[in-house]
Amino acid sequence: MMNIELPGLSLKNPIMPASGCFGFGKEFANLYDLSLLGAIMIKATTLEPRFGNPTPRVAETSSGMLNAIGLQNPGLEVVIETELPRLAQYDVPIIANIAGSTVADYVGISREISKQNNVKALELNISCPNVKTGGIAFGTDAQMAANLTKKVKEVSSVPVYVKLSPNVTNIVDIAMAVEEAGADGLTMINTLLGMRLDIKTAKPIIANKTGGLSGPAIKPVSIRMIYEVSQKVSIPIIGMGGIQTVDDVIEYFYAGASAVAIGTENFVNPFVCPELIESLPKRVKELGFDHINQCVGRNWKDERTSINRCP
Amino acid sequence: MMNIELPGLSLKNPIMPASGCFGFGKEFANLYDLSLLGAIMIKATTLEPRFGNPTPRVAETSSGMLNAIGLQNPGLEVVIETELPRLAQYDVPIIANIAGSTVADYVGISREISKQNNVKALELNISCPNVKTGGIAFGTDAQMAANLTKKVKEVSSVPVYVKLSPNVTNIVDIAMAVEEAGADGLTMINTLLGMRLDIKTAKPIIANKTGGLSGPAIKPVSIRMIYEVSQKVSIPIIGMGGIQTVDDVIEYFYAGASAVAIGTENFVNPFVCPELIESLPKRVKELGFDHINQCVGRNWKDERTSINRCP
């Protein structure tokens, strides 16, 4: 009652760790069997190795955290030669998260990484700034996002999911543009841009000044965005943002998600994914469903309604 | 060491209740002397009386709340004839929050309400949808926001503050556009658009489906936006979003605010404003300042830096 079929992905269950919150699985493999997971979204891979931002890289906020890791990763070559083969010992599909500074970066990485055996789908992290257009993030402009999607689709051997940035005026426009450009699915949301200042020094706690806000604080924003987008696109959505409990998982399904990813909570409780996988079937049954996929979009399926944007 | 001079406003101290979280002051007047306050931002006033949205109108979220009151208010006439005169017994400047569905609405209300003796400034709530352009909120389009500001400035007898919506891709653009159009100040931020679904019913908890997210959860987003905007405009900013403590107040000043407003916390602790006013001087001194205005923009005054948008 937990299996989900999505483009490229046959999921045993709809629970997977979100990109950047699970590394390449190495540390968690010491804690539990990774084959339990629905899938794994690995840390963003860039063409070259990156050290990322200076520390401090995280700061706590009310029911949330800011991070500015800065895409630290060992680069495409090492990911292909070391990380992916290590993950191949587990019976779990890998979703490769791709980041870059130019369209060519994304295309280059996608072509190569999508050929790897256990990579069943790509996830384009489009919250990164496009250096060619003065640093505006790919994900904040519908056309830039669509163009990137199209170029990656041309070279990818596996289905392509686009990870939407929430820092936009109209997320539906961007979702529709990437669908039109050929995206096979969406993942949403990435972090909200935030900041915290130290009272004693007046300086940002995070060395990078701003960071991405994640955790329970952002869940209502993510639920709203998935609710809006899922009614306007016909590709599936993997939902994320602040999930801690099975009820959070179900709320995402009601809003319109077809699977979910767990980010920050992996830091708070490293056993959260297997715990959710274990307790989800009971809760789904308790609520009167035979299969988790009966929950998808249950909130809007009957009555499609527009959103009143003025609260 | 607490007084602040802003366009139209001589504030005894920089603490004021935010619009919609204090009604027209009547209930709080039973709890403490309103003359203690730096100013009062009254509930949004529309031309005609409005009942607002159906209930439930609020829902709790992690470190936040959603509201969809729907601009319930007695309308311009009653506000002018009853509410403002009642507030005139207190020695406190009133900032009148204005809402409408067309430019003409805003202009009409602004012209009349700005003539009232104790109204020292207007605050344009531009998060409302413009019915003439298919419901896109005034505050999500730089040109619409600028045009509205200009029209209101033409008729207002007092300085005009524009209250920015955070639900935008680029808040700096909008801030600069309204400054250019003649705004005397900014207030930021209004609520983030969010949603919560009930697990048992799969329906939104709020009757209006979506609501505005406020409270500590949104503070990092607000701090980031004020930090960005305050470096690009030369008009003052009244900061708000999740303030609960004196340290929160100071964080807003460091980010670039010149005064602050307290919203949701008035519901949690109705005595929060006088409590902050009492404890702020001690804290400011403790941190080594002679006057609270020395804290303004302390984070970026020395080194103006651009924001790295990819965390």
Add this chain to the structure above:
Amino acid sequence: MITKQWMEIDNHRKIADHIWELTLKGTLVEQIERPGQFIHIKVDSSSDLLLRRPISISSFDKQEGWMKLIYRAQGEGTKRLSQKHVGDKVDVLGPLGNGFEIEKVEDHETVMIVGGGIGVPPLYELSRQFKMQNKKVTHVLGFQSRDVSFYQEEFSQLGLTFVTTVDGTEGTKGFVTDVMRKNIKDSDVIFTCGPTPMLHAIEETFSNHKRFISLEERMGCGIGTCLACVCKVNSDSSDTAYKKVCSDGPVFRGGEVIYG
């Protein structure tokens, strides 16, 4: 006077499945004016459960400085509240709302008090006060089942008490309205609090009786300022007239407002 006070937990005990009785001590009690008022309680100092929870005052004693609350630990907040120990302090705002206007009952009138589930608590103090006035009162208490029923003993000591349960595990099987129909002829005034469907059923069936009805609504401030808890006034032509459950209520005259 609305007061904010850290009140001390004097007693805290489970009285039925998920149902807790909490005794609080503090001078705030002196401000209580009527049965049916409520308090707004912050379950702890963390901000993740941001809002206060409205809970009715179930009984109080000004001389001894205590009040009792009865609540169901179901959601996050009430669950956390139930873990508090005797001696801990909790942040209470109150008393709030207007409560039951017992003075509106004429000397010759008799009273029926009807409670459903977690709507029962405020009715207990109400009945206590009628008892002090030697007013004859009949109680009808409805619960889901025996496991979650409480205070039958306490009410019985104040007057004739009928209990109904939906599953028949205690008292009569069925709804309060069934019992009411059979016994109402002896009563002139109805006081009630409980789930909305029950209130609607009572309003419909006994529309000719004098009725006082205590409502629930999701709240923000609890003091009348945020307009979260409004309901429309019955037969208001302008469609903008409203009452606030927190400060105009939570008790309204039958037919006064539209709810549910």
Add this chain to the structure above:
Amino acid sequence: MITKQWMEIDNHRKIADHIWELTLKGTLVEQIERPGQFIHIKVDSSSDLLLRRPISISSFDKQEGWMKLIYRAQGEGTKRLSQKHVGDKVDVLGPLGNGFEIEKVEDHETVMIVGGGIGVPPLYELSRQFKMQNKKVTHVLGFQSRDVSFYQEEFSQLGLTFVTTVDGTEGTKGFVTDVMRKNIKDSDVIFTCGPTPMLHAIEETFSNHKRFISLEERMGCGIGTCLACVCKVNSDSSDTAYKKVCSDGPVFRGGEVIYG
């Protein structure tokens, strides 16, 4: 094995101004491998203080199944932690990190242990273990002032102990490096933990000594996965090599990494 366990508070006492000693019981203790490891503690089940707090294991006893932490209650989280009662349970993840490699000290070498402020706690178990090996150890402990100093007695029982305070209210007035300079000739290996400026001063002044240095960094996961706590490796030409304080550290060889 990294374990997540609800450990019971066996003792909780204030030992100096804002400084608390917390004794926890549970089988997790069996997993501890070395002094200098730490645990990641969730102060309560509310989500507003979302992240765990890293706190060093100050001493432990596997037989008796306890470990002691010493922490300064300063921020929101540690303040809330300090309000926990004996008998309460807290959610602990650990043991984490690699700790002090005491086996790297040769038989003939003597040891100086240097702690500053809230960096002192992990050094206590370290010294206890050297004592069990009959290794001669000198301690230099630096504090801001007498009010916030702790465990001088405990360290004195394990070996020669110098105390310095910045304001001179206890021991010698001044910094640990002053005392170290005078007494270092008798010691071959330095173990240290404390504020970054102190560590830098030690690294600079005693760069020819064998040194083990325990670092602090803001953490996300504590288990090596989020990359919040990285520092660069010294003299790495590619500029992308790094170590993680949580899982490669928190203890590093002198000169191994760049920090602060």
